[in-house]
Amino acid sequence: SAVISQKPSRDICQRGTSLTIQCQVDSQVTMMFWYRQQPGQSLTLIATANQGSEATYESGFVIDKFPISRPNLTFSTLTVSNMSPEDSSIYLCSVDGWASGNYGYTFGSGTRLTVV
Amino acid sequence: KQEVTQIPAALSVPEGENLVLNCSFTDSAIYNLQWFRQDPGKGLTSLLLIQSSQREQTSGRLNASLDKSSGRSTLYIAASQPGDSATYLCAVTSDNQGGKLIFGQGTELSVKP
Numbered sequence: 001s002a003v004i005s006q007k008p009s010r011d012i013c014q015r016g017t018s019l020t021i022q023c024q025v026d027s028q029v030t031m032m033f034w035y036r037q038q039p040g041q042s043l044t045l046i047a048t049a050n051q052g053s054e055a056t057y058e059s060g061f062v063i064d065k066f067p068i069s070r071p072n073l074t075f076s077t078l079t080v081s082n083m084s085p086e087d088s089s090i091y092l093c094s095v096d097g098w099a100s101g102n103y104g105y106t107f108g109s110g111t112r113l114t115v116v
Numbered sequence: 117k118q119e120v121t122q123i124p125a126a127l128s129v130p131e132g133e134n135l136v137l138n139c140s141f142t143d144s145a146i147y148n149l150q151w152f153r154q155d156p157g158k159g160l161t162s163l164l165l166i167q168s169s170q171r172e173q174t175s176g177r178l179n180a181s182l183d184k185s186s187g188r189s190t191l192y193i194a195a196s197q198p199g200d201s202a203t204y205l206c207a208v209t210s211d212n213q214g215g216k217l218i219f220g221q222g223t224e225l226s227v228k229p
Contacts, residue, residue: 042219104150104165
C-alpha cells in the first residue's frame with residue numbers, strides 16, 4: 001500500500017492566520033482525500049482532490065475556507081484559512097489503493113492543529 | 117444515506133481477555149469494509165480490509181468478519197495486550213456514496229495490565 005508523508009505533525013496557530021498542510025505520496029494516485037477530526041469525534045470528509053481539476057467539497061465545507069491544491073499525482077496541500085478556535089482538529093489526508101489492486105485506504109499521520 | 121454505528125463506544129478489559137468490537141451499517145450495498153486503529157492524536161493505521169465478496173480476514177491476533185446481508189461486521193481481538201489500547205474505527209465504501217469512506221464513531225479500547 002502507499003506511504004504518505006504528512007507535514008506538519010502539529011501546530012499551534014493564532015486566530016485569523018492560515019496554515020497549509022502538505023501530503024506527499026510515494027506513488028501516483030488519482031484521488032486524494034482530506035478529512036477533519038474534531039475533538040472526540042469521528043472523521044468527516046472535507047473534499048476530494050483530483051489532479052488537474054478543482055477539488056470537490058462536501059456539504060458544509062467551502063473553498064474559501066479550505067483551499068486545496070493538487071499540482072501533480074503525488075502531492076496535495078490543504079490550507080485552513082482565517083482560523084478560529086473552532087478549527088482546532090486533527091486534519092488527515094488519505095489515498096485509496098484501487099490503482100494498485102489494494103482496495104483499502106491509507107492515511108497520513110495527521111496534523112494536530114490548535115488555534116488560540 | 118449510509119450510516120455506520122459502532123458498539124460499544126468504550127471498553128475496558130484486563131490483559132489477556134478476548135474481545136469483540138461491533139460495527140453495523142444501514143446500506144448493504146458496500147464495496148468493502150475496513151477496520152482502522154487510531155492512537156491518541158495520531159493518524160489511522162489500517163488493520164484489516166474485507167471486500168464485499170469476502171466473509172472474513174485475519175491478521176495475527178485480529179479477525180474481522182463481514183455479514184453484508186445483515187449489515188454487520190465484528191473485529192475479534194485475541195489475548196488482548198496493553199499495547200492494543202487505542203480507538204478502533206470501522207469504515208465502509210458504498211456503491212451510492214461515490215466510493216467515499218463512511219466512518220463509525222469508534223470504540224475506545226483500554227487494556228489494563
